[in-house]
Amino acid sequence: MKDEFEWIESITPKQNHQPTLIEGIGDDAALIRPEAGFDDILCVDTMVENIHFSRKTMTPYQIGHKALGVNISDVAAMGGTPRFYLVSIAIPENWSEAELQEIYQGMEDLADNYKLDLIGGDTVSTPGPLVVSVTVHGRVLKGRKLLRKNALPGDVVFLTGPVGLSAAGLELLLEDRVSENLKKLVEAHQLPVPQVEAGLLLAESGYKIALNDISDGLGSESHEIAESSNVHIQIRYEQLPTVEEFNHFPSEQVLDWMLYGGEDFQLVGTVPRENWPSLVNLFREKGQEIHEIGEVVEGKAEVSLLQENDTTPVSKKGYNHFSE
Numbered sequence: 001m002k003d004e005f006e007w008i009e010s011i012t013p014k015q016n017h018q019p020t021l022i023e024g025i026g027d028d029a030a031l032i033r034p035e036a037g038f039d040d041i042l043c044v045d046t047m048v049e050n051i052h053f054s055r056k057t058m059t060p061y062q063i064g065h066k067a068l069g070v071n072i073s074d075v076a077a078m079g080g081t082p083r084f085y086l087v088s089i090a091i092p093e094n095w096s097e098a099e100l101q102e103i104y105q106g107m108e109d110l111a112d113n114y115k116l117d118l119i120g121g122d123t124v125s126t127p128g129p130l131v132v133s134v135t136v137h138g139r140v141l142k143g144r145k146l147l148r149k150n151a152l153p154g155d156v157v158f159l160t161g162p163v164g165l166s167a168a169g170l171e172l173l174l175e176d177r178v179s180e181n182l183k184k185l186v187e188a189h190q191l192p193v194p195q196v197e198a199g200l201l202l203a204e205s206g207y208k209i210a211l212n213d214i215s216d217g218l219g220s221e222s223h224e225i226a227e228s229s230n231v232h233i234q235i236r237y238e239q240l241p242t243v244e245e246f247n248h249f250p251s252e253q254v255l256d257w258m259l260y261g262g263e264d265f266q267l268v269g270t271v272p273r274e275n276w277p278s279l280v281n282l283f284r285e286k287g288q289e290i291h292e293i294g295e296v297v298e299g300k301a302e303v304s305l306l307q308e309n310d311t312t313p314v315s316k317k318g319y320n321h322f323s324e
Contacts, residue, residue: 049129079200092129202267
């Protein structure tokens with residue numbers, strides 16, 4: 001990159017979506033006005049080359065899509081609507097300006113789907129690797145936030161769609177086994193879809209719902225709900241939603257992807273049993289998926305899997321940046 005200021009000009013949005021934006025890129029900080037009746041949501045995720053993504057399995061466009069999508073998914077897990085985002089990027093010399101433009105295009109196209117505005121960030125050089133950090137601002141109706149601590153014994157445990165697809169897609173890419181009949185799995189890894197519409201429906205229902213998004217795997221995210229609510233979560237193997245593409249793989253491998261794969265961006269949550277039928281009807285009316293996969297019971301704050309007549313513990317394993 002020859003000129004930082006020309007670069008900033010090139011990524012500055014030509015138009016804005018949000019009427020609450022007062023001032024975006026171009027000053028020391030962005031200015032946005034509050035909205036009556038809403039609480040603010042703020043989240044940030046950092047992606048490091050060869051840890052969270054690789055040019056071997058993803059294009060620059062897909063990297064940008066996922067970098068923003070991770071944060072949009074976090075807003076969805078709170079029952080909120082994403083409004084603004086900021087991007088900080090540390091650029092090594094082996095990334096061209098054309099590739100960087102593709103990263104920002106991947107973010108911009110996804111942002112346009114949800115009417116997000118890019119309002120700032122930072123650009124620095126680094127010896128490597130490439131680092132992309134995205135912060136998203138969202139808003140949720142007051143009193144409608146969906147927290148992990150809301151689960152109670154007797155609740156239904158649900159998923160908004162099948163999980164394990166992203167992990168399967170990554171494995172296919174790494175092993176160079178991509179084929180047309182497994183394309184859905186690869187797309188799930190490269191261009192995951194945040195479940196904003198589902199999160200809004202859950203918030204608008206008014207029910208007491210605990211919620212988490214599947215970024216580190218169903219096992220890990222279920223544990224976070226169990227620990228925050230001090231309850232035990234039981235997942236039923238036969239109720240886990242699946243896809244036809246999984247029929248090409250051993251069931252043990254598929255289960256491992258489902259429980260520990262991550263990066264699916266589906267939502268896992270709990271809702272009182274008495275509210276479940278009406279929630280199902282609401283999702284059906286809006287053309288959205290929702291699946292019962294288990295129940296919340298009293299007991300130690302853990303997660304277990306019920307498979308046929310056996311009950312096995314589900315570990316809280318997932319990617320840990322500080323483990324050896």
